[in-house]
Amino acid sequence: MAEMNTKAMYKLSYGLFVCTAVRDGRANGCIINTAIQVASEPNRISVAINKANFTHDMVKETGACNISVISQDATFDLFKHFGFQSGRDVDKFADYPKENYQQADNGIPYIVTGTNAYFSLKVVEAVDLGSHTLFICEPTFMTVLSDVPSVTYEYYQNNIKPKPEAVGTTPKGEIVWRCRICGYEWVGEELPDDFICPICKHPKADFEKVVR
Amino acid sequence: MAEMNTKAMYKLSYGLFVCTAVRDGRANGCIINTAIQVASEPNRISVAINKANFTHDMVKETGACNISVISQDATFDLFKHFGFQSGRDVDKFADYPKENYQQADNGIPYIVTGTNAYFSLKVVEAVDLGSHTLFICEPTFMTVLSDVPSVTYEYYQNNIKPKPEAVGTTPKGEIVWRCRICGYEWVGEELPDDFICPICKHPKADFEKVVR
Incomplete structure (x- = not known):
């Protein structure tokens, strides 16, 4: 039997999105890669959000x-701004330039700078998947904002994410582990098995040992 | 209130996949665009399949x-081969060159030509969404087959799908409606509201009136 190669996971294609929500008058947003159409009659868009994200709880409780x-x-x-800090620690809309977002009819902000469309979604079903909740949603509104092509996750990796310097080891000769998802670096001999990236919440499997 | 623009649906990014299944010794496969990772602990991949596809019933009944x-x-x-004909009408593996596929340990074929990875999936939950079933799956095996980048739906539209000729009207002056998804053309004044593309099963909303 052939050996399993989990790098196959990187062959799946994704877009990238800002998922925003409002609860008790407080707005927040996070970056997700999982918005797709999963049915046409009726139109349904699924969105998976990591439970560790502050936005997750807001969507779960408000259903929007x-x-x-x-x-x-x-x-x-x-x-x-939306992916590398948590709404638990900072108010992401407090210092976000007002020209970068607008408020939709559902009372939730959407991003107008660096985006080409937005959807207002109403949750019709929430499937508990352990680390994530999969929200099955009905789009209540949608529109096109620009003709610039959508970013895929691959495009982000190749063209937007800054290329990190290959540090390999620190001046003291320690080993560096780098998150493939967001670039976060952790210094130490062996990354703990239950390590979760403090920035993007990805597990140890998404870290690589950096060799000079 | 701003007007809704359903062209926003085309801004969502997708990969493209051959979904294969086996029932009662008979193999079949169809093209889908909805395989994504929706949870990491445990690892879960969701796959939405149109109920009109023969492969849908095979996956639903066999759970694999x-x-x-x-x-x-x-x-x-x-x-x-896999997208523009139905397993109800033809045996897609009867005439498919043997060098283009292999059999995985789960007894189901996977495609090795024009692909870069494959996953063996076991269905752990099926969510009925009307036109489609959303299968939440556990990957039981996965591996990488090549380093060629994955096709996105956008790449397929721009680089693989043949550019249809702009017929606009037929010699008799009739109007042509073309499916944006697969290129199927229908001739007539007005496409019926309940029209479903006989090739790719997409609804009227995915057809455009072709004007010369």
Whole structure:
């Protein structure tokens, strides 16, 4: 029997999106890669969100979110702002320039800079999948914002994410583990098995040992 | 209130896959665009399949399938063979060249020509979404087959699908409706509201009136 190669997971294609929600008057958003149409009659869009994300609980409790589709004119700052910090620690909309977002009819902001479309979604079913909840949603509104092509996860990796320097070992000769997803680096001999990236919440399997 | 623009649906990004299954010793496969990872602990891959597809019933009844990830070296013939004919009418593996596929340990064929990875999946939950069933699956095996990049749906539209001639009207001056998904053309004044593409099963919303 052939040996399993989990790098196959990287062959699946994804878009990238800002998922926004509002609870008790407080808005928040995170980066997700899982918005797709899963049925046509009726139209259903599925969205999987990691339970560790603050936005997850907001969508679960309110049953509503907006999905802004990230386009190729997005800068790395958009990913840093919504993906590399948590709404538990900072109010992401407090310091976010007002020209970068607008409020949809459902009362939830959507992003207008570095995006080409947005959807207002109403959750019709939530499937508990362990680390994530899969929200099956009805789109209540959608529109096109620009003609710039959508970003795929592959495009983000090749064209938007800054190339990290190959540090390999630190000046003290320690080993560096780098998250393939967001670039977070951890210094130490062996990454613990239950390690979760503090930035993007991905597990040890998504880290690589950096060799100079 | 702004007007809804359903062209936003085309901004969502997808890969393309051959989904294969076996029932009562008979193998079949169809083209799908919906295989993504939806949870990491445990690892879960979701696959949405249109109920009109013969493969849908096979996966539903057997609880197993393989997903072969289509890569940029795939020819249009692969899409025609698995996407533009139904297993109800033809045995897709009867005349399919034997060098193009192999049998996985789960007894189901996977495609080795024009693909870069494959997954063997076991269905753990099936969510009925009307036109489609969303299968939540556990990968029981996966491996990488090549380093050629995966095809996205956008890549298929721009680089693999033959450009149809702009017929606009027929010699008799009739109007032509063309399926944006597979290129199927229908001649007549007005496409019926309940029209379903006989090739790719997409609804009227995915047809465009062709104007010369």
